Amino acid sequence: MTDLLVIGIRFALYAALMLLTGLAAFPLYTFRRGARENRLLAAMFVRFQRWLCGLGLLVSTAGLVVLTATMHGVAPASVAPEMLRTMLVETDVGAAWLVRTVALLVAAIAAWSFTRRRRIAATMLAVAGVAALTTLAWSGHAGATEGLTGTVHRISDALHMIAAAIWLGAIAAFLILLRPRRHGLPPKRIALAARSLDRFGRVGTICVLVITATGLVNAQLILGLENAGRSIASTYGQLLLIKLLLFGAMLALAAANRWRLTPALTAASIDADSSRAAAAIRRSIAAEAAAAGTILALVAWFGTLEP
Amino acid sequence: MNKWLPLHLAAMLVLASAPGTALAHAKLVGSTPAANSAVAKVTTVTLKFSEKLIASTVKAELVMTGMPGMKDHPPMKIPFTSAMGKDGKSMALQLKRALVPGTYKVKWSAAGADTHRMGSEFSFTVK
Numbered sequence: 250m251t252d253l254l255v256i257g258i259r260f261a262l263y264a265a266l267m268l269l270t271g272l273a274a275f276p277l278y279t280f281r282r283g284a285r286e287n288r289l290l291a292a293m294f295v296r297f298q299r300w301l302c303g304l305g306l307l308v309s310t311a312g313l314v315v316l317t318a319t320m321h322g323v324a325p326a327s328v329a330p331e332m333l334r335t336m337l338v339e340t341d342v343g344a345a346w347l348v349r350t351v352a353l354l355v356a357a358i359a360a361w362s363f364t365r366r367r368r369i370a371a372t373m374l375a376v377a378g379v380a381a382l383t384t385l386a387w388s389g390h391a392g393a394t395e396g397l398t399g400t401v402h403r404i405s406d407a408l409h410m411i412a413a414a415i416w417l418g419a420i421a422a423f424l425i426l427l428r429p430r431r432h433g434l435p436p437k438r439i440a441l442a443a444r445s446l447d448r449f450g451r452v453g454t455i456c457v458l459v460i461t462a463t464g465l466v467n468a469q470l471i472l473g474l475e476n477a478g479r480s481i482a483s484t485y486g487q488l489l490l491i492k493l494l495l496f497g498a499m500l501a502l503a504a505a506n507r508w509r510l511t512p513a514l515t516a517a518s519i520d521a522d523s524s525r526a527a528a529a530i531r532r533s534i535a536a537e538a539a540a541a542g543t544i545l546a547l548v549a550w551f552g553t554l555e556p
Numbered sequence: 557m558n559k560w561l562p563l564h565l566a567a568m569l570v571l572a573s574a575p576g577t578a579l580a581h582a583k584l585v586g587s588t589p590a591a592n593s594a595v596a597k598v599t600t601v602t603l604k605f606s607e608k609l610i611a612s613t614v615k616a617e618l619v620m621t622g623m624p625g626m627k628d629h630p631p632m633k634i635p636f637t638s639a640m641g642k643d644g645k646s647m648a649l650q651l652k653r654a655l656v657p658g659t660y661k662v663k664w665s666a667a668g669a670d671t672h673r674m675g676s677e678f679s680f681t682v683k
Contacts, residue, residue, distance in 0.1 A: 316671060319667075319671075319673055320610065320613045320667035320671055320673055321612065321613050321667070321673075322613070322615060322665060322673055331612070332612055335610065335611075335612040336610075339611075339612075340610060340669060342671055392670070392671075393669075393670035393671075
């Protein structure tokens with residue numbers, strides 16, 4: 250029961266912080282600073298980001314309470330303030346929670362003051378999101394590795410999550426952009442989506458490279474690559490293998506989007522009727538989102554297991 | 557792709573240099589009296605751990621499980637005051653008076669910095 254609660258909290262926390270950061274970064278790299286499209290996109294996403302800040306603060310705190318309970322061997326309902334204080338003062342996880350809370354509050358302030366100070370708010374959101382995401386490196390296996398190796402492990406873990414966040418945020422951004430409307434998507438909207446998709450190509454490649462490199466480093470530090478064959482026998486190894494297969498599926502879908510569906514959408518957006526091309530790429534991105542969601546659920550689960 | 561070369565080189569360097577590290581769960585590495593030993597005049601039970609424990613998470617219990625000449629002795633809790641060692645890696649159970657002859661069991665559980673709650677138990681005999 251507690252296990253399921255912990256996994257649910259981890260999933261919600263990873264998803265909320267990754268979407269928050271990824272959506273904040275999206276307008277910053279797809280278009281020039283201060284471009285009209287930039288403001289248009291940021292304004293479209295900020296509604297979701299307000300919710301994500303709230304959700305992040307909520308599940309982050311719930312996570313700390315549940316962890317405090319399991320560490321003290323008591324039920325979550327009987328966690329005393331004194332125990333929480335001990336966690337904040339004596340453990341890295343507690344300190345990470347404190348930093349994450351401050352980062353999420355900064356992000357929330359940015360999201361709510363968005364209409365008045367757009368440019369600063371957009372940058373603040375992205376920076377605070379990255380900071381909040383980085384604190385999650387202390388909540389998994391990377392938090393337990395010691396010394397210099399531990400520092401390398403946490404940096405690698407943080408980069409892994411930031412790259413994944415940028416990819417996930419882009420997926421969410423495209424689904425928001427291409428959300429079906431009752432009277433069909435306006436051609437302007439489709440043209441904007443096509444241009445952003447085109448710009449994302451390069452950034453997406455960088456994300457994949459960073460995810461692969463840091464994933465290898467993490468695997469070495471947690472499992473030891475020479476043990477990779479043996480670890481297939483454990484639940485941890487099997488879940489990791491499923492994660493890798495889903496990552497492969499995401500790569501295949503991303504390749505189809507980049508080299509087939511995006512050019513088709515760009516070509517169609519010049520013509521009168523582009524709704525079919527938009528529907529095709531929407532389906533493909535939705536499949537990518539489903540794979541990404543499953544990966545997050547797997548990570549939320551096997552991060553709690555012994556490798 | 558050439559500009560990604562430094563990144564890949566760095567990754568390879570880390571892969572080659574870092575050993576697959578074991579995770580540091582707290583475990584009992586020693587005690588006085590030692591597990592399964594037979595000793596006399598016990599006024600303190602000391603437990604030594606592999607990792608630093610978080611003091612507020614520590615739970616310990618000492619029970620007398622057998623007494624010479626008494627069959628089916630029900631487990632009896634022995635009161636003590638506990639104190640963590642300065643380095644957080646040891647704990648002393650200070651007894652009010654020396655233990656009477658019999659068999660005893662110590663149970664402990666606690667969480668270390670890796671946030672995992674661990675625990676074990678061991679027995680010893682007082683002559």
